[in-house]
Amino acid sequence: xxxxxxxxxxxxxxxxxxxxxxxxxxxxxxxxxxxxxxxxxxxxxxxxxxxxxxxxxxxxxxxxxxxxxxxxxxxxxxxxxxxxxxxxxxxxxxxxxxxxxxxxxxxxxxxxxxxxxxxxxxxxxxxxxxxxxxxxxxxxxxxxxxxxxxxxxxxxxxxxxxxxxxxxxxxxxxxxxxxxxxxxxxxxxxxxxxxxxxxxxxxxxxxxxxxxxxxxxxxxxxxxxxxxxxxxxxxxxxxxxxxxxxxxxxxxxxxxxxxxxxxxxxxxxxxxxxxxxxxxxxxxxxxxxxxxxxxxxxxxxxxxxxxxxxxxxxxxxxxxxxxxxxxxxxxxxxxxxxxxxxxxxxxxxxxxxxxxxxxxxxxxxxxxxxxxxxxxxxxxxxxxxxxxxxxxxxxxxxxxxxxxxxxxxxxxxxxxxxxxxxxxxxxxxxxxxxxxxxxxxxxxxxxx
Amino acid sequence: xxxxxxxxxxxxxxxxxxxxxxxxxxxxxxxxxxxxxxxxxxxxxxxxxxxxxxxxxxxxxxxxxxxxxxxxxxxxxxxxxxxxxxxxxxxxxxxxxxxxxxxxxxxxxxxxxxxxxxxxxxxxxxxxxxxxxxxxxxxxxxxxxxxxxxxxxxxxxxxxxxxxxxxxxxxxxxxxxxxxxxxxxxxxxxxxxxxxxxxxxxxxxxxxxxxxxxxxxxxxxxxxxxxxxxxxxxxxxxxxxxxxxxxxxxxxxxxxxxxxxxxxxxxxxxxxxxxxxxxxxxxxxxxxxxxxxxxxxxxxxxxxxxxxxxxxxxxxxxxxxxxxxxxxxxxxxxxxxxxxxxxxxxx
Ligand code: HDD
Ligand code: HEM
Ligand code: HEM
Numbered sequence: 001x002x003x004x005x006x007x008x009x010x011x012x013x014x015x016x017x018x019x020x021x022x023x024x025x026x027x028x029x030x031x032x033x034x035x036x037x038x039x040x041x042x043x044x045x046x047x048x049x050x051x052x053x054x055x056x057x058x059x060x061x062x063x064x065x066x067x068x069x070x071x072x073x074x075x076x077x078x079x080x081x082x083x084x085x086x087x088x089x090x091x092x093x094x095x096x097x098x099x100x101x102x103x104x105x106x107x108x109x110x111x112x113x114x115x116x117x118x119x120x121x122x123x124x125x126x127x128x129x130x131x132x133x134x135x136x137x138x139x140x141x142x143x144x145x146x147x148x149x150x151x152x153x154x155x156x157x158x159x160x161x162x163x164x165x166x167x168x169x170x171x172x173x174x175x176x177x178x179x180x181x182x183x184x185x186x187x188x189x190x191x192x193x194x195x196x197x198x199x200x201x202x203x204x205x206x207x208x209x210x211x212x213x214x215x216x217x218x219x220x221x222x223x224x225x226x227x228x229x230x231x232x233x234x235x236x237x238x239x240x241x242x243x244x245x246x247x248x249x250x251x252x253x254x255x256x257x258x259x260x261x262x263x264x265x266x267x268x269x270x271x272x273x274x275x276x277x278x279x280x281x282x283x284x285x286x287x288x289x290x291x292x293x294x295x296x297x298x299x300x301x302x303x304x305x306x307x308x309x310x311x312x313x314x315x316x317x318x319x320x321x322x323x324x325x326x327x328x329x330x331x332x333x334x335x336x337x338x339x340x341x342x343x344x345x346x347x348x349x350x351x352x353x354x355x356x357x358x359x360x361x362x363x364x365x366x367x368x369x370x371x372x373x374x375x376x377x378x379x380x381x382x383x384x385x386x387x388x389x390x391x392x393x394x395x396x397x398x399x400x401x402x403x404x405x406x407x408x409x410x411x412x413x414x415x416x417x418x419x420x421x422x423x424x425x426x427x428x429x430x431x432x433x434x435x436x437x438x439x440x441x442x443x444x445x446x447x448x
Numbered sequence: 449x450x451x452x453x454x455x456x457x458x459x460x461x462x463x464x465x466x467x468x469x470x471x472x473x474x475x476x477x478x479x480x481x482x483x484x485x486x487x488x489x490x491x492x493x494x495x496x497x498x499x500x501x502x503x504x505x506x507x508x509x510x511x512x513x514x515x516x517x518x519x520x521x522x523x524x525x526x527x528x529x530x531x532x533x534x535x536x537x538x539x540x541x542x543x544x545x546x547x548x549x550x551x552x553x554x555x556x557x558x559x560x561x562x563x564x565x566x567x568x569x570x571x572x573x574x575x576x577x578x579x580x581x582x583x584x585x586x587x588x589x590x591x592x593x594x595x596x597x598x599x600x601x602x603x604x605x606x607x608x609x610x611x612x613x614x615x616x617x618x619x620x621x622x623x624x625x626x627x628x629x630x631x632x633x634x635x636x637x638x639x640x641x642x643x644x645x646x647x648x649x650x651x652x653x654x655x656x657x658x659x660x661x662x663x664x665x666x667x668x669x670x671x672x673x674x675x676x677x678x679x680x681x682x683x684x685x686x687x688x689x690x691x692x693x694x695x696x697x698x699x700x701x702x703x704x705x706x707x708x709x710x711x712x713x714x715x716x717x718x719x720x721x722x723x724x725x726x727x728x729x730x731x732x733x734x735x736x737x738x739x740x741x742x743x744x745x746x747x748x749x750x751x752x753x754x755x756x757x758x759x760x761x762x763x764x765x766x767x768x769x770x771x772x773x774x775x776x777x778x779x780x781x782x783x784x785x786x787x788x789x790x791x792x793x794x795x
Contacts, residue, residue: 063548063549064549066505067544070544070545071541074511074537074541077526077530078534078537081530084523084526084530086523088519090757092520096517096520096768097764099513100771100772106505107772108775110501110506114501114502115783118788165757398531400531400599402535406535410538413546420553
């Protein structure tokens, strides 16, 4: 394999691993904050216990989130030095501001975890809020660099020189708001469904123990409601992301939908596999006119097909499957959370049937998968460009060789860290079961 | 050199200095918490962990800050630096991942496994400074060859260079020195006389070793990178001042304690003096390094970013600092001053 393919594999693996912990680093603080607020409002100590336990989990996850993020940041410069040279000249602002977001996050996370017993409840809520703001801001800012890669702005290249640099125009590039919004709401959604997953699993295990069942039911409802709201927002905003592609990266949208011929009243292909030879989506279901409507809210809209672009600029065609999987999962999870809400709040049934709980269990993993699919779609679908229509990936890769060995070493370390983090979490929560923390005497604040 | 470029390199130097001090304390504390893990009576491990738990995350942000400052201020240097540092940089990243991960995991595991995890993080953290400081001799030139138009690091040359070993040795000894000093101060404030004794003794042992390593660096630098050696000699007063600070720190450990006249040592004074020692030495080194980022290929001028970007970024520094300062202050009060945190009998 050549160095380009290896560098792409290495960077993709790093990001695919980092994003798991980074998304939880954005999503869980929201759940912790909501639990803290509910505790202050209802004085129900169960919520304090939840906040405490989720914080413990989040603190362990940080042990992987932070080093893998550091790897990602440094690897950008090590593997794609040509890319970072351009970023340094034009798009340094988000990276720079992100440092402050990291500081806010790191300072107040430590304060929340290690000083919780010494600060007032109000200061605790301020601290988690700042953790949440810091984490969400870092996600927004780093995603902005990705947005810039798709819709570059704020500079021109003239005879190989970068001229007319306007760093704020680059910062507010056309897809910034939509893309960053999508990443943040999908991370909130994922944090919520991960909580719902665990709660549903625990409810299945504790059908007979009313006290525990009730505790986990509160967590489940929180997860389903927050997850439901944010999966709905994710879908709405995803629709806008697709329209953004229609306007700025039409070949990516064409690849996502497996559309070869430019046409009005374009059909939407759901499922199936794109076939390069026959130029069609095999085994897919076609919804007539729908794609045109999705692309620009009108059936008459002309959607550009792949054949209008030279084949060397086509993104890989398997992104169709990734895109479908992401959208499919999003729709499924909206439905699931609505069923749960309906059952408990409208029908007012205190006990969930087993089959329903079984359905809730995989929701967290599915949501995480949607994030992975979405990113691989977004980054791989940009190929062969690292900055759309301006800079090719093959022109920015490092020339120093040895990437194969590094790929193996980094993958090995990710496997070790991944296994270790699971074992540590499982054993920690086994040794400190909820039973030990529930119904402790005291005002509930002292649980820290 | 334009003032902009000078301002930018000063910021980078500032980050490097802060990170150097915080990281030596961080990695060193991890190492000591491993060394004393079986001596529960002295509480030395507890003290190290009490310092480490809240700070490692903040310390880590500074590495990211250095890298970001480098490529946003000096993108022209990024290409060569990134290419040349791929291997050493990746090794550092791999060790860092293991170290941070296992450090956190060890706090959440029970004794048996917890100890194993502490060993893994302690040892990997101990190696990181040794490799991290190799970046300096690499920038002095002599280890890079241009092959087929690409800059390539000659690892065999690096590993046979006495100068490189001197830098690594200095990194390790000063990590142990600075951290033991800081922890002696920390245990003094926390009223842990046993731990204080242990760390004061350690500082007295590794302190002189780190000074010897410093001299070894200068000695080998003279042969291997004479240009920076001669430049540094122009800042001789700073170097002498640095050694003087070291002696003051040593003396401070033998002064009678302020709290209790029968005890020896004023660790706070020693910490301040040693930080001043490193500040003076690294100022001399940094000045001597200019105008080169990578000798002789890249100067700060030809790697410099677009002026518009520089100005925008610089403004965010000022705004960012103003916003963050209260946060840092609050953090410091809660973890470095609050007796309720320092003086808790179990951790
Ligand atoms: C929980 C995760 C999740 C879910 C349910 C969805 N997405 Fe998504 N999507 C992401 C998580 C995500 C992501 C991982 O966050 C991506 C990758 C890059 C990005 O900006 O966001 C993304 C990218 C992404 C892009 C590409 C943007 C680009 O290439 O720059 C589009 C067009 C959509 N999404 C559209 C949708 C639609 C129409 C959805 C309908 C329900 C949807 N997404 C659900
Ligand atoms: C966190 C989730 C992300 C995942 C899972 C992800 C995945 C990937 C993958 C699989 C590749 C290889 C693409 C290919 O060659 O086919 C890649 C490349 C790349 N990604 Fe992403 N990415 C993520 C986020 C980001 C972000 C936030 C940025 C911007 C800062 C980014 C910038 C890049 C760059 C510069 C490359 C290399 C050049 C290229 O292949 O275009 N990625 N990523
Ligand atoms: C869109 C995808 C990404 C998201 C949502 C994201 C989000 C986050 C979050 C929330 C954290 C803090 C972790 C925590 O404290 O819980 C983090 C850490 C980090 N991320 Fe990512 N990140 C993404 C991609 C990247 C990329 C592409 C880079 C590299 C340029 C990167 C660099 C970092 C660094 C350096 C850290 C560690 C900061 C520290 O030392 O504290 N991230 N990321």
